[in-house]
Amino acid sequence: MRINLLCMGKTADRTMASLIEYYQNRLPKFWNFQITELNDVRNVKNLSPEQLKSEEAKLFLNLLDHRDYIILLDENGAQYTSRQFSGKIERWMGDSVRNVVFIIGGAYGFSDEMYARANEKISLSSMTFTHQMIRLFFVEQLYRADQILSGKPYHND
Amino acid sequence: MRINLLCMGKTADRTMASLIEYYQNRLPKFWNFQITELNDVRNVKNLSPEQLKSEEAKLFLNLLDHRDYIILLDENGAQYTSRQFSGKIERWMGDSVRNVVFIIGGAYGFSDEMYARANEKISLSSMTFTHQMIRLFFVEQLYRADQILSGKPYHND
Numbered sequence: 001m002r003i004n005l006l007c008m009g010k011t012a013d014r015t016m017a018s019l020i021e022y023y024q025n026r027l028p029k030f031w032n033f034q035i036t037e038l039n040d041v042r043n044v045k046n047l048s049p050e051q052l053k054s055e056e057a058k059l060f061l062n063l064l065d066h067r068d069y070i071i072l073l074d075e076n077g078a079q080y081t082s083r084q085f086s087g088k089i090e091r092w093m094g095d096s097v098r099n100v101v102f103i104i105g106g107a108y109g110f111s112d113e114m115y116a117r118a119n120e121k122i123s124l125s126s127m128t129f130t131h132q133m134i135r136l137f138f139v140e141q142l143y144r145a146d147q148i149l150s151g152k153p154y155h156n157d
Numbered sequence: 158m159r160i161n162l163l164c165m166g167k168t169a170d171r172t173m174a175s176l177i178e179y180y181q182n183r184l185p186k187f188w189n190f191q192i193t194e195l196n197d198v199r200n201v202k203n204l205s206p207e208q209l210k211s212e213e214a215k216l217f218l219n220l221l222d223h224r225d226y227i228i229l230l231d232e233n234g235a236q237y238t239s240r241q242f243s244g245k246i247e248r249w250m251g252d253s254v255r256n257v258v259f260i261i262g263g264a265y266g267f268s269d270e271m272y273a274r275a276n277e278k279i280s281l282s283s284m285t286f287t288h289q290m291i292r293l294f295f296v297e298q299l300y301r302a303d304q305i306l307s308g309k310p311y312h313n314d
Contacts, residue, residue, distance in 0.1 A: 015172050079283040107313050125282040126236040127298055128312060137294070141284055155285060156264050 002032040008106040009040045015130045024138040038157035062107035068099045071117045077121030159189040165263040173289045180296040210268035225256045227275045230277035234278030
């Protein structure tokens with residue numbers, strides 16, 4: 001199984017990037033985890049939020065295969081505990097899902113095309129966080145999921 | 158108004174500490190925001206989780222005044238959007254609450270004494286994060302709340 005994280009925009013903050021790498025380097029090799037950071041859409045001042053989301057959708061869709069299992073990290077998504085989330089990953093591995101792609105959108109969220117293409121929506125919190133922080137948050141959850149699935153003592157319920 | 162954050166354990170990771178400071182230094186002066194990190198309880202190997210939580214409760218309660226408004230950051234707490242959370246802070250300022258104290262517990266959460274003393278419980282996420290990460294997320298939410306209340310463009314709904 002491959003787990004990919006697609007994000008709009010680069011992680012400019014080196015401090016944040018180093019924390020993300022810390023967890024990323026500790027994920028199981030057989031998840032083939034990869035983060036792909038897309039360049040922000042240019043000349044956004046002339047675009048409405050709807051137009052911007054639509055431009056971002058083109059960039060995302062361009063990187064996706066029709067067999068990919070797509071999960072949007074979206075504030076209107078379903079919420080799970082860390083243990084439930086680890087159970088989802090276990091199920092994808094059991095179902096031999098080849099490519100699981102998590103997507104963090106831009107500042108205004110996702111366009112309707114993206115919602116139409118997605119297999120699931122997951123919300124990490126009812127609160128809004130910076131897009132950089134969502135990446136950190138998310139990578140730590142992946143690490144935690146592996147620790148739970150491996151029966152390691154990292155996670156206390 | 159004073160806003161305090163009490164946490165069990167020190168932020169050992171310098172990278173994380175510098176990100177926390179980044180937001181902390183940008184909070185409004187009239188919130189008098191302060192983080193108090195308590196030393197971990199010693200010799201925990203000989204304690205059950207219940208005993209440990211009870212020892213931690215003693216340390217927390219020792220620092221609290223009976224007039225303090227206490228909010229536990231707890232996985233069973235109520236969830237709010239960032240805008241709702243900023244509305245709560247605005248109400249406390251309007252009600253002239255003097256001391257608002259947020260508390261992040263130890264690895265096993267809070268004892269019954271702490272639940273009995275608390276005025277509210279807030280959950281930042283259904284997922285479990287490291288205690289260091291909760292501090293970072295929380296301080297960013299305070300910063301975001303101020304940006305929302307000041308009508309700054311930082312937050313997009």
